[in-house]
Amino acid sequence: MKIVRFFFIFLIFLNFYNLSYSKDNEILKKKISKNIRCLICQGQSIYDSQSDFAESMKILIEKKLNEGLNEDQVYEFLKKRYGQWITYNPDFNKNTFILWLLPILLFFVGGAIIVRKLIVQKL
Amino acid sequence: MQNRIKLIFISLLLFFCFLILFEALKKSNIYVPDKVLKKSLPKFKSQDLDLKKEISSDELFVDSEFYLLNIWASWCLPCRKEHSILMELSRNPKIKLIGLNYKDKFTNAKKFIDKFGNPYSDNMIDTDGTISIELGAYGIPETFIINKNKKIIKKYIGPLDQNSLNEINIILK
Numbered sequence: 001m002k003i004v005r006f007f008f009i010f011l012i013f014l015n016f017y018n019l020s021y022s023k024d025n026e027i028l029k030k031k032i033s034k035n036i037r038c039l040i041c042q043g044q045s046i047y048d049s050q051s052d053f054a055e056s057m058k059i060l061i062e063k064k065l066n067e068g069l070n071e072d073q074v075y076e077f078l079k080k081r082y083g084q085w086i087t088y089n090p091d092f093n094k095n096t097f098i099l100w101l102l103p104i105l106l107f108f109v110g111g112a113i114i115v116r117k118l119i120v121q122k123l
Numbered sequence: 124m125q126n127r128i129k130l131i132f133i134s135l136l137l138f139f140c141f142l143i144l145f146e147a148l149k150k151s152n153i154y155v156p157d158k159v160l161k162k163s164l165p166k167f168k169s170q171d172l173d174l175k176k177e178i179s180s181d182e183l184f185v186d187s188e189f190y191l192l193n194i195w196a197s198w199c200l201p202c203r204k205e206h207s208i209l210m211e212l213s214r215n216p217k218i219k220l221i222g223l224n225y226k227d228k229f230t231n232a233k234k235f236i237d238k239f240g241n242p243y244s245d246n247m248i249d250t251d252g253t254i255s256i257e258l259g260a261y262g263i264p265e266t267f268i269i270n271k272n273k274k275i276i277k278k279y280i281g282p283l284d285q286n287s288l289n290e291i292n293i294i295l296k
Contacts, residue, residue, distance in 0.1 A: 037154075039154065039156070039261040039262075040261065040262065042152075042153060042154060052226060052252060053252070053256075053261050053262065055252070056226075056251055056252025056253055056255065056256055057256060059251050059252070059253055060253045060256045060257070063253060080162075081156070081256070081257075081258075081259035082156045082259060082261070083156055085154050085156075
């Protein structure tokens with residue numbers, strides 16, 4: 001009897017585990033689909049788009065997550081097929097370094113101008 | 124003097140910005156993935172349209188020097204346009220034509236083949252469109268030319284035409 005009870009408790013825990021696992025995957029799927037551009041409705045993410053391509057892409061992302069791929073691996077998989085453009089979050093490389101560094105540079109230049117003005121005013 | 128330098132500097136900066144934006148206007152803002160991939164063909168499994176049994180890509184891509192993988196559907200109008208080209212290519216023994224039927228109804232696909240002829244040695248089904256994404260396709264029709272080492276050597280986005288037929292014939296020579 002004890003063994004049966006133990007078995008049932010184990011089954012319940014197993015269900016909870018599966019539930020949380022699929023919920024995690026669902027959240028991750030949503031996050032990834034919001035970061036992937038649709039090639040048919042360009043300008044929309046596949047999360048927002050309802051084109052055939054976007055619908056298939058959502059199924060594929062789910063499949064890949066169920067296969068055990070993590071978020072970065074899914075992005076890598078899609079980048080290999082469609083190029084860097086497919087993600088809304090471009091990598092830091094020789095084509096994108098201006099995109100990443102310019103805001104930081106402008107921030108420091110702006111800061112320097114403000115500091116200089118303040119010093120001049122104080123003097 | 125200092126004001127003049129400032130003015131020249133700002134004018135140059137504005138001109139530079141204008142030049143970049145003006146050049147960008149000429150560029151198309153529609154992104155198309157690279158056509159020549161030179162990548163290995165991904166492995167996939169799917170149902171055969173005629174045999175209704177599961178076949179893996181390893182079983183399909185054997186015993187030919189070149190393969191042509193064509194993504195098609197009965198509801199796709201450009202696919203009808205390129206069908207005569209595929210029929211012509213199917214007569215060339217150097218290349219094996221494999222079809223990938225994309226998100227289609229079985230009866231409609233069958234009707235299409237019966238009406239226009241069957242250029243394919245094998246026809247696979249892609250019911251949810253995921254195999255096409257594995258291949259790097261994003262619309263139909265799309266055609267891949269694959270060599271015997273299972274490398275994608277050429278990719279055509281959109282329907283094949285006389286020019287693409289000539290290009291493929293050059294590859295096959």
